[in-house]
Amino acid sequence: MPAVSTTVPDPSRRYRAVILDMDGVVTDTASVHALAWKQLFDEALSQITSTLQAPFDAVHDYLNYVDGKPRTGGIESFLASRGLRVPPGSPDDEPGVLTVHGLAAAKQGYFQAILERDGIALFGSTVELLRVLHARGVPLALVSSSKNATAMVQQADLEKYFSRIVDGNEAARLGLPGKPAPDMFVTAARDLGVEPAEAIVVEDAISGVQSAKAGGFGLVIGLNREGAAERLAQAGADVVVGDLAELDVAALVVAPGE
Known part of the structure; x- marks a missing residue:
């Protein structure tokens, strides 16, 4: 698809x-998360309420309520959209406990099972961009609400x-609020030694684009993986593309010493 700017x-x-x-953006795991969320909520809704509920929509509900957010925030956001809530519970709650943390633990189990079965798929154009920028010495950071991110990158x-x-x-660990708050991105920029206005952010989630925009980042690129080009633009993306191959990001970056 052509860029929507x-x-x-x-x-x-x-x-x-x-x-x-x-x-x-880097890993093609959004669909894995969406499937894990659907398994979780389709099972949990009948336990939370006796009122008949429509099943979790792996496109609409995923994009609007859970995509890019911390696990607990996504659970609270989706349940609120149905007029429902469960107690927060404790981070020690096991899967099967009907609390926010218990549901988060169950979602993690579903996600890991799918990932172990299907493996990790990567977006080749993003990996190529990482290779080119890294070879030039451009500082790169990864920001993800997922607690699986570091392990998956490894x-x-x-x-x-x-x-x-x-x-x-x-x-x-740092007490940072999750997306759409800007704190995670701002922390990454600070640790790279740059101001937000000097950095490019690449995001596919509405909440992530909102986060980068709120943080004052110089260029926010929205990746339209799920047919959400207009919503990404409305959230603040400066340019929206279907894949990073459509935009010469490397040409917009200067490496130290260049």
């Missing part, structure tokens, strides 16, 4: 770092490309 990237402007989301042998990874575990 709200602004055309200024070819004379150069950025000093690139920060990427993981699911849907499994895919991509850890060497990133100077900084801010994932769900790191956010919890």
